[in-house]
Amino acid sequence: MRAFAHLLDRLALTGSRNAKLTLVRDFLSETPDPDRGWALAALTGELTFAEAKPAAIRKAAEARLDPILFRWSYDFVGDLAETVALVWPAAPGANREPELSEVIETLRTTARASVQGHIERWLDALDADGRWALLKLLTGGLRVGFSTRLAKQACSDLATAKGLTIPVSDIEEVWHALKPPYEDLFAWLEGRSEAPSADNPGRFRSVMLAQAIDEDVDFARLDPAAYAAEWKWDGIRIQAVSERGQRRLYTRTGDDISGAFPDVLAALDFEGALDGELLVLRDGALAPFGDLQQRLNRKTVDAKLLAAYPAGIRAYDLLLDGETDLRALPFADRRQRLEAFVAKLATPRIDLSPMQPFETWEELTALRANPPPGDPALSEGLMLKRWDSPYEAGRPKGPWFKWKRDPxxxxxxxxxxxxxxxxxxxxxxxxxxxxxxxxxxxxxxxxxxxxxxxxxxxxxxxxxxxxxxxxxxxxxxxxxxxxxxxxxxxxxxxxxxxxxxxxxxxxxxxxxxxxxxxxxxxxxxxxxxxxxxxxxxxx
Known part of the structure; x- marks a missing residue:
């Protein structure tokens, strides 16, 4: 637990991306299994403890401190973990410091009624930094500026330090088939085994992201004939997968939101993987983003919500057609296959994001400033995609650009x-x-x-x-x-x-x-x- 607490403390105080990567790479290299795997899961938001609620932490603090003094302290500091870590009365030698894996395994198997007692014993045994790390782990609010994308880069850097070459794209390909504490991942990164299998039906495939365009710089060097243009729809980016009987709807970060959109899942009557925008569509017309918000962040939806806010997908890329992976193909070829794919589906739940023909950047600038009535009027701007670009995970420089409207x-x-x-x-x-x-x-x-x-x-x-x-x-x-x-x-x-x-x-x-x-x-x-x-x- 001490090594994990030290890592969180250093990450919280480090602003540099490269410095954060070095800290995590060294931690993964020096920390044994399974602690390093649980730490990686915590950093990437993969750990949740349903039985460890903030209320239990507050109750434990109020049992050891004057409740009014604690509430004043919490009000002044503004962060529950930081407040409890600072004011918890020290009890040197009270207990042995717990290991990270010990904390996690205990929380995964303990009933809610026993959680508070475990928390109190752990807080007694830890110093202020350890208490802060423990409570951040329990509440899931690490807030140390370390994303899942950076975690994958740190894993790639670990492989490099071991004399191997494993690019981030290879790690992303297997990432969503892995489970904490990732012992098979580390065995691969350290050259002790082959790559984990990515053959997981219904799995998420890492998305390709766009860069913001700089009109003054980029238009002077880019050839308009090399790019396709389409509207940047005002919904949320999703990946719809139907593979060997498994149907899933993922956000761009790989979160499974299938439960909130059973109407969309029912329309995934195909074998493949679509990239597109999740929207509320009424009779084929786009509704404002606020309508979609009524469906988001829910585990389930009732019939009333389904009828009032019918969701659908506006497709703009095809990653998997049957069992054929299309990601290495140029965008022009994928687009051609996408058009045939959507036409064959013939469902009002899934339509096609239309291309916007243009010949010059000036012509496209005018279109962006004055979109036609209807759906384009509700768009966020335009997307530019090179006709010859493969579908690459991450945010490669140059193939895709987003050109949002002026706010x-x-x-x-x-x-x-x-x-x-x-x-x-x-x-x-x-x-x-x-x-x-x-x-x-x-x-x-x-x-x-x-x-x-x-x-x-x-x-x-x-x-x-x-x-x-x-x-x-x-x-x-x-x-x-x-x-x-x-x-x-x-x-x-x-x-x-x-x-x-x-x-x-x-x-x-x-x-x-x-x-x-x-x-x-x-x-x-x-x-x-x-x-x-x-x-x-x-x-």
């Missing part, structure tokens, strides 16, 4: 703030903002229209945090209400991708991907935008 901008007033998590747990970094609304008597008041927690620099975060602390007027648990009226308030320029009507929000509107574009220290709060401005955008 919408409004000026809003900061109304509420809340502390963040991880590195931001000591800062007020989550901001709720509002615009002016005028009632029938002509009185103006602010109504919240969104919440954002990124878009600003670390230096700007410090200034925003100070503003919140200096101008807090009310407290609602962890939320701080700041002064915001016509004579005083902080104006934020907010960028967002889209807007839709919402019955769940008091303002009646919901923003898509809001972020702080600029802090308008110079602008009087009374000159911020009005709700009517957003309503005109909707119209």
């Amino acid at each position: 919408h901008l409004i000026d809003a007033v900061l109304m509420y703030a809340q502390r963040g998590h991880g590195k931001r747990s000591s800062f007020y970094s989550d901001y709720t903002f509002g615009v002016w609304r005028e009632d029938a008597e002509g009185h103006r008041s602010l109504t919240p229209v969104g919440k954002a927690y990124f878009g600003f620099t670390d230096e700007e975060l410090k200034l925003l945090d100070k503003f919140v602390r200096d101008h807090t007027i009310e407290r609602f648990g962890p939320v701080r209400s700041v002064r915001a009226d016509q004579d005083f308030g902080l104006v934020l320029e907010v960028a967002f991708e889209g807007l839709q009507r919402s019955t769940r929000h008091k303002s009646g509107v919901a923003m898509r991907f809001p972020r702080i574009s600029r802090i308008r220290w110079d602008k009087p709060s009374r000159e911020a935008d009005e709700l009517a401005t957003l309503e005109r955008m909707l119209d």
Whole structure:
């Protein structure tokens, strides 16, 4: 447990990607099985402990400390694991420090009623860093800036350190057929066995990602005749797999969301693997992203939701046709086979993402700025794909580009703030903002229209945090209400991708991907935008 705690501490304090890779590679090289495998699973979010709830951690802390003092401490720090790790009364020599594998195996086999007792004994035995690592492991909120993609790169680097050449693409090919603690993976990476089998029906295949285009640089060097263009649909990227009786629907990161979309699974009447966009489609027409959100993050759905928000797939690539892997073929060939594949399915649940003909970048620029009515009006922009590009896992440079529309901008007033998590747990970094609304008597008041927690620099975060602390007027648990009226308030320029009507929000509107574009220290709060401005955008 100590080595894992040290790794998490170093990762949390390291900003460099390469430095993080080195830390994890060295850890995997020096740590024996199965601890290194369980650590890798924790870093990639593969571990969940249904019986270890945050409530059990709070209950354990309140049993050892004055409950009011603990709650004040938690409110000030803003992070449960960090708070308990710091205030837990030390008990030197109380117990033997647990191994990482011991903690995990215990939690996987222990009833909920016994979990609190185990947590207390482990906390007694560990130092502050160990307690923090343990609690982060239990709650699943590591927040150390280490993604699954980086984990695969660290595994490739481990193989290189052992004198082998195993590219990330080979690791990605078998990744979703592996199970923690990955002993067969490490045996392969260290040259002690052959590669694990990727023959797992219904498995996920790593997706190909696009780069953001730089219009000023890229268009000068790219030949428009070499690229295809299609709309970037405003849904979520998915992979639909139907293979030897196994039907699965995966997100771009490999999360299985099949349970929430039985209507889509029922339409996967084929042998193969499609790449596309999951959307709500009514009579073949695209619905706003907010409709799709009604179906997301659910384990199951009822008949009412299925009828109100019918989901489907807009296909734009074909990875597997029958038992034939098409990923090495050029995009032009895959596209031709995709068109025939979708036509043969003949189901309203799966349609084809159409190509957008163009001859010059100027012509495509005009199309992006003024999309035709219908589905394109709800798109996020355009995708560019080289006709000769194979389907490569990861984000290769050059074959695919995403060209999103310029974001919408409004000026809003900061109304509420809340502390963040991880590195931001000591800062007020989550901001709720509002615009002016005028009632029938002509009185103006602010109504919240969104919440954002990124878009600003670390230096700007410090200034925003100070503003919140200096101008807090009310407290609602962890939320701080700041002064915001016509004579005083902080104006934020907010960028967002889209807007839709919402019955769940008091303002009646919901923003898509809001972020702080600029802090308008110079602008009087009374000159911020009005709700009517957003309503005109909707119209």
